[in-house]
């Protein structure tokens with residue numbers, strides 16, 4: 196588990212990354228760099244490098260955010276109840292640094308897990324290994 200002060204995070208994250216990862220912000224739909232990324236590889240936490248999602252589980256959700264139907268490694272993401280903004284949602288958090296990644300919804304592909312991990316591009320970095 197990585198713990199840093201807000202000031203330390205501000206030094207290593209861009210302002211937009213900080214807003215999303217540390218302040219639970221959301222990037223505008225269809226603006227993220229990975230929405231239409233179809234390369235094969237691994238998506239890692241932009242803050243700490245933890246492996247989070249694999250390109251093999253990425254699918255076209257039409258939501259405007261990168262969407263995955265499963266995580267790369269169980270335990271690398273934590274799910275938390277999120278009742279902010281008058282909605283009951285499930286927040287997706289990096290287990291290593293506690294960074295906010297996005298939310299998970301139950302309208303994913305029915306022939307897979309049925310889940311849709313809706314993740315901010317800004318919270319990810321891509322490794323096309």
Ligand SMILES: [Zn+2]
Nearest residue numbers: 240243289292
């Ligand atoms: Zn992280």
